Amino acid sequence: MYEGVIIEKLFTKDLRFPTSLNSDGSDAMHTHPDYSCAYVILETNTGQKAHGMTFTLGRGTEVVICAIKALENLIIGQKVQDIYNNFGDFWRKLTSDNQLRWIGPEKGVMHLATAAIVNALWDLWARLEGKPVWKLLVDMSPEQLTSVIDFRYITDVITKDEAIKILKEKEDNKKAREFDLIKNGYPAYTTQVGWLGYSSEKVKSLCKKYLDQGFTAFKVKVGQNLDEDKKRCAMVRENIGSSNVLMVDANQVWCVDEAIDWMKSLAEYKPLWIEEPTSPDDILGHAKIAQALKQYGIGVATGEMCCNRVMFKQFLQAGALEFCQIDSARVGGINEILSIYLMAEKLKVKVCPHAGGVGLCEMVQHLQFWDYVSLSGTKEGKYIEYVDQQHEHFKTPVVIKSAAYMPPTDPGYSSEMFPSTMEKYEFPKGTYWQELANNK
Amino acid sequence: MYEGVIIEKLFTKDLRFPTSLNSDGSDAMHTHPDYSCAYVILETNTGQKAHGMTFTLGRGTEVVICAIKALENLIIGQKVQDIYNNFGDFWRKLTSDNQLRWIGPEKGVMHLATAAIVNALWDLWARLEGKPVWKLLVDMSPEQLTSVIDFRYITDVITKDEAIKILKEKEDNKKAREFDLIKNGYPAYTTQVGWLGYSSEKVKSLCKKYLDQGFTAFKVKVGQNLDEDKKRCAMVRENIGSSNVLMVDANQVWCVDEAIDWMKSLAEYKPLWIEEPTSPDDILGHAKIAQALKQYGIGVATGEMCCNRVMFKQFLQAGALEFCQIDSARVGGINEILSIYLMAEKLKVKVCPHAGGVGLCEMVQHLQFWDYVSLSGTKEGKYIEYVDQQHEHFKTPVVIKSAAYMPPTDPGYSSEMFPSTMEKYEFPKGTYWQELANNK
Numbered sequence: 001m002y003e004g005v006i007i008e009k010l011f012t013k014d015l016r017f018p019t020s021l022n023s024d025g026s027d028a029m030h031t032h033p034d035y036s037c038a039y040v041i042l043e044t045n046t047g048q049k050a051h052g053m054t055f056t057l058g059r060g061t062e063v064v065i066c067a068i069k070a071l072e073n074l075i076i077g078q079k080v081q082d083i084y085n086n087f088g089d090f091w092r093k094l095t096s097d098n099q100l101r102w103i104g105p106e107k108g109v110m111h112l113a114t115a116a117i118v119n120a121l122w123d124l125w126a127r128l129e130g131k132p133v134w135k136l137l138v139d140m141s142p143e144q145l146t147s148v149i150d151f152r153y154i155t156d157v158i159t160k161d162e163a164i165k166i167l168k169e170k171e172d173n174k175k176a177r178e179f180d181l182i183k184n185g186y187p188a189y190t191t192q193v194g195w196l197g198y199s200s201e202k203v204k205s206l207c208k209k210y211l212d213q214g215f216t217a218f219k220v221k222v223g224q225n226l227d228e229d230k231k232r233c234a235m236v237r238e239n240i241g242s243s244n245v246l247m248v249d250a251n252q253v254w255c256v257d258e259a260i261d262w263m264k265s266l267a268e269y270k271p272l273w274i275e276e277p278t279s280p281d282d283i284l285g286h287a288k289i290a291q292a293l294k295q296y297g298i299g300v301a302t303g304e305m306c307c308n309r310v311m312f313k314q315f316l317q318a319g320a321l322e323f324c325q326i327d328s329a330r331v332g333g334i335n336e337i338l339s340i341y342l343m344a345e346k347l348k349v350k351v352c353p354h355a356g357g358v359g360l361c362e363m364v365q366h367l368q369f370w371d372y373v374s375l376s377g378t379k380e381g382k383y384i385e386y387v388d389q390q391h392e393h394f395k396t397p398v399v400i401k402s403a404a405y406m407p408p409t410d411p412g413y414s415s416e417m418f419p420s421t422m423e424k425y426e427f428p429k430g431t432y433w434q435e436l437a438n439n440k
Numbered sequence: 441m442y443e444g445v446i447i448e449k450l451f452t453k454d455l456r457f458p459t460s461l462n463s464d465g466s467d468a469m470h471t472h473p474d475y476s477c478a479y480v481i482l483e484t485n486t487g488q489k490a491h492g493m494t495f496t497l498g499r500g501t502e503v504v505i506c507a508i509k510a511l512e513n514l515i516i517g518q519k520v521q522d523i524y525n526n527f528g529d530f531w532r533k534l535t536s537d538n539q540l541r542w543i544g545p546e547k548g549v550m551h552l553a554t555a556a557i558v559n560a561l562w563d564l565w566a567r568l569e570g571k572p573v574w575k576l577l578v579d580m581s582p583e584q585l586t587s588v589i590d591f592r593y594i595t596d597v598i599t600k601d602e603a604i605k606i607l608k609e610k611e612d613n614k615k616a617r618e619f620d621l622i623k624n625g626y627p628a629y630t631t632q633v634g635w636l637g638y639s640s641e642k643v644k645s646l647c648k649k650y651l652d653q654g655f656t657a658f659k660v661k662v663g664q665n666l667d668e669d670k671k672r673c674a675m676v677r678e679n680i681g682s683s684n685v686l687m688v689d690a691n692q693v694w695c696v697d698e699a700i701d702w703m704k705s706l707a708e709y710k711p712l713w714i715e716e717p718t719s720p721d722d723i724l725g726h727a728k729i730a731q732a733l734k735q736y737g738i739g740v741a742t743g744e745m746c747c748n749r750v751m752f753k754q755f756l757q758a759g760a761l762e763f764c765q766i767d768s769a770r771v772g773g774i775n776e777i778l779s780i781y782l783m784a785e786k787l788k789v790k791v792c793p794h795a796g797g798v799g800l801c802e803m804v805q806h807l808q809f810w811d812y813v814s815l816s817g818t819k820e821g822k823y824i825e826y827v828d829q830q831h832e833h834f835k836t837p838v839v840i841k842s843a844a845y846m847p848p849t850d851p852g853y854s855s856e857m858f859p860s861t862m863e864k865y866e867f868p869k870g871t872y873w874q875e876l877a878n879n880k
Contacts, residue, residue: 059539066506099499108548153719156696256596279593281750310721
């Protein structure tokens with residue numbers, strides 16, 4: 001299969017969108033983000049192109065680009081057959097270069113760079129197969145699927161054999177679930193109503209807008225000022241009613257005990273979860289918070305900045321999260337994310353992916369669709385985050401109908417952006433940034 | 441103090457030494473390292489220069505340099521008075537840029553870059569004060585010392601008030617300990633006898649060499665092949681005798697249960713510790729290993745790749761390490777390292793710093809000296825790692841007498857390299873690398 005196909009070129013783009021001008025995406029920790037991405041285009045000797053990215057917030061995108069270039073020589077000249085036949089082995093090579101791993105390992109800039117490349121590799125594979133990524137995954141046998149995973153460091157929670165067994169147990173009704181998915185899609189929640197920089201009027205009108213669209217779950221940013229948080233939560237709760245779901249998100253601003261106290265004060269608004277209450281590295285801290293908030297019916301959610309499968313493993317082992325928020329571009333791409341889904345399934349934790357940003361909705365939907373059809377077999381109490389930003393730059397943007405993500409049919413990972421977007425927003429030489437520089 | 445002194449310039453150097461040619465520094469995970477560093481020179485408007493660095497293994501140093509440049513605008517133009525009067529606040533600014541923190545936070549490339557800059561800031565402070573860093577630290581009041589620390593995310597283990605209290609309790613015999621330190625130095629152990637790529641003959645002759653120099657503690661690399669490990673451990677044990685100390689280091693090659701089994705097989709050689717048995721991110725895994733190996737008298741040591749104070753906090757909380765191996769250039773410089781020492785002291789864990797590499801011995805000795813004089817008050821059962829490599833590039837290299845680190849008296853952090861070294865080893869334009877390129 002794909003005999004003679006070789007990855008010949010790798011191009012990078014530093015793309016930045018000026019979202020800080022409208023406070024879009026603002027939270028307690030990231031007050032002025034310029035939603036951005038480090039974008040990768042692969043090209044084979046047969047002329048096939050593929051696209052991948054990792055999400056960033058503006059400054060620092062150039063550092064991730066530099067890291068992608070440091071990994072480039074591990075990609076260029078590779079036969080795609082060799083990659084996809086032993087994708088787990090290839091993934092380990094990519095993350096274990098014996099000089100580069102010192103500046104990771106498997107975390108931060110290096111792992112974001114790995115994600116961008118690996119996402120492009122999956123886009124390529126799906127295009128070669130003529131399928132969207134979710135369908136490529138769904139059609140894999142348990143043996144094939146687990147062959148893409150590096151189980152090193154997680155065998156104390158799940159081995160390859162166990163993973164195969166779990167996947168086999170779920171094979172019976174896959175067709176029916178695939179049919180249901182195509183017909184009804186997958187539930188989304190919105191984060192659009194409560195960015196921290198938004199005015200009360202804006203929050204109210206957004207609640208109405210998303211209620212009208214059929215949304216039943218709404219997330220609000222908290223953590224800068226308790227009185228303000230109470231007002232915003234009360235207002236959103238009033239607007240969405242008691243039967244709909246409210247989530248709150250602190251974006252890591254608190255210490256452990258502070259998180260517990262603060263959330264007790266917000267308990268009356270009945271949030272389903274508190275997201276990122278403290279440092280994304282604090283497994284034991286999250287476990288303490290989860291334990292303390294259980295009596296208030298508030299779950300702990302985290303994951304968008306959880307740096308790799310070893311950290312997720314421990315969050316799951318320690319009972320430190322009730323909602324596992326995998327991100328499509330923080331850990332090392334689909335290979336590693338699949339291992340996290342498998343551990344979550346084994347340890348009975350719900351996966352509710354992080355999305356928004358640039359391209360995160362487009363990519364992560366594929367993974368949650370696969371989880372529904374092939375692994376967990378249920379959508380119950382689960383949602384994919386949805387933010388209505390930056391979709392216009394994508395050739396095959398997400399499709400939301402009645403507050404549900406509808407599965408795409410185009411081949412690939414939905415990660416391809418328009419050339420016009422790249423010309424305008426490439427930093428600093430794109431036309432948008434050049435104009436801004438000239439007008440200063 | 442220092443009124444009108446402003447940091448005006450920041451220069452970076454990508455310095456690489458061709459250590460892979462001799463297998464120096466080789467271990468089970470890093471088979472061909474080229475010991476390197478991302479080097480920072482700060483210059484004030486008064487012409488004062490200061491030097492800092494982070495250690496790297498060759499490829500990827502350019503990524504860390506790129507990250508240092510991304511942080512540059514937070515440094516240039518700063519009044520040194522504003523930095524040192526509120527160093528804890530300044531440190532938080534440096535690590536919390538609201539766009540850059542996304543590609544960390546506080547880990548990997550960004551935190552290595554932070555370390556290089558912060559190390560240079562401490563070199564600058566010590567030079568302005570005319571003292572070596574260890575003495576600058578020793579002379580600070582508990583209030584001053586704790587003012588440099590960002591306690592965010594660690595208050596569940598230690599607060600500023602507790603830290604001050606602990607430091608005050610240790611003030612009584614500081615002068616006597618300082619005198620002892622200057623006279624007798626601080627015990628070192630050697631890693632020189634057992635790099636994985638070394639032959640049996642080389643290991644034997646190195647054992648003799650370091651025994652003759654007075655060393656009593658010897659570390660050996662393990663983890664690639666159990667039979668080979670047994671042979672090497674038996675040989676080193678035979679050469680050093682039963683009363684001296686043997687440590688073994690696996691550099692992260694094992695899964696959790698594999699580590700336990702492998703170490704049971706090496707227990708007969710009576711190692712004091714197993715270093716880095718598994719992923720540096722696996723707190724719960726290390727705790728399980730520590731628990732299982734306790735009955736064999738083997739402690740768990742880790743830290744050289746532990747990415748920040750939040751991770752160290754949990755390793756300490758979970759009983760996941762018996763020997764805490766702080767590194768002078770992995771977490772965000774001295775400010776953060778002090779908080780780790782304070783947590784280790786409170787939770788009664790011995791700190792035995794990681795060193796070797798490029799400049800790590802030179803820098804970390806200062807911190808362990810401070811710990812002895814001002815915090816733990818004891819050297820009992822503790823050592824600083826010592827590797828006899830790359831010291832010749834430093835203006836004030838470490839001084840080892842009778843297997844003890846002797847405290848330096850020159851102002852600064854001992855981190856300044858010779859201009860001739862930079863001219864030769866800067867990558868790729870230094871004379872060494874140019875010659876290598878021309879001879880290919």
